[in-house]
Ligand SMILES: Nc1ncnc2c1ncn2[C@@H]1O[C@H](COP(=O)(O)OP(=O)(O)O)[C@@H](O)[C@H]1O
C-alpha cells in the first residue's frame with residue numbers, strides 16, 4: 001500500500017546554513033544534530049495565502065507567529081523560511097502550553113546531576129509540566145488563564161508575551177527589519193489581548209495596532225500609519241497535507257503511464 005508522509009520540517013529546509021547550525025562539535029553536527037524547525041506545514045500555508053491576500057507584503061520581510069498549544073515563529077523573506085524559533089525538537093523558542101521553550105540547558109544538567117532527576121523525568125518536565133501550565137499551576141489553555149483570578153495565571157500570560165516578543169525580536173534581527181506580522185493558530189487567530197500585548201512590545205520595530213480592528217477580528221489589524229502590516233490568517237495544515245498528497249499521487253500516476 002502506498003504511504004505518504006508530509007514532514008513538518010520541510011518548509012525550513014532551505015534555511016541558510018548559519019540558521020540551522022548548532023554550536024556542537026562536528027562529530028555531532030555531521031550526524032544530523034542541527035536546527036530543523038517545525039510548524040512548517042502551517043508556515044507554508046501562510047506563505048501561500050499571503051501571496052493571494054497581499055502579494056507585495058509576501059515579497060517582503062514577514063514574521064509569522066503560530067501560537068497554539070505548540071508555539072513558534074518563522075522569519076520569512078519572499079515567502080521562504082530564513083530562520084525559525086524551534087530547533088532540533090519542538091521544545092525550543094517560545095514558551096508554550098506545557099513546554100518551556102528556550103531555557104538555559106544548564107538547568108537540565110543540574111536537575112540530573114544535582115537533583116537526581118532521571119532522563120524520563122526531565123523529558124516529562126520540559127514537554128508536559130512546564131510552560132503556561134507549569135507557571136500558572138492552573139491550566140495550559142489560554143482561555144482558562146484569562147478567566148482565572150489566580151495571580152500566577154496572570155504571571156504565566158505575562159511571561160508568554162515576554163517570551164514571544166523576545167523571540168520575535170531575534171527573528172527581526174535575522175530579517176534585518178520588518179514589513180509584516182502574521183498571527184495564526186488557536187491563540188494567534190482568536191486572542192486579541194495576546195496579539196495586542198505582543199505588538200505593544202514590538203512598537204520599537206514600528207508596529208502600530210488598530211485596537212478596534214484587533215478586537216473585532218478583522219483581517220488587517222494594524223493602523224494605516226503603521227510601518228508594519230499586521231494580519232490574522234487562519235492556518236490550514238491539513239490543506240497543505242492534502243495538496244502535497246494530491247501532487248504526489250498525480251506525479252505517481254504520471255510516471256505509471
Ligand atoms: N477564542 C480563544 N481565545 C483565546 N485563546 C484561544 C481561543 N480559542 C483557542 N484558544 C487557545 O488556543 C490554544 C490551542 O491552539 P490550537 O492551535 O488549537 O492548538 P494545537 O497546537 O493543539 O493545534 C489554547 O491555548 C487555547 O486556549
Ligand SMILES: CC(=O)OP(=O)(O)O
Pocket residue numbers: 008038039068069070071090
Ligand atoms: C510542532 C508542534 O509543536 O506541534 P503542535 O503545535 O501540534 O504541538
Ligand SMILES: [Mg+2]
Pocket residue numbers: 068069185
Ligand atoms: Mg495545531
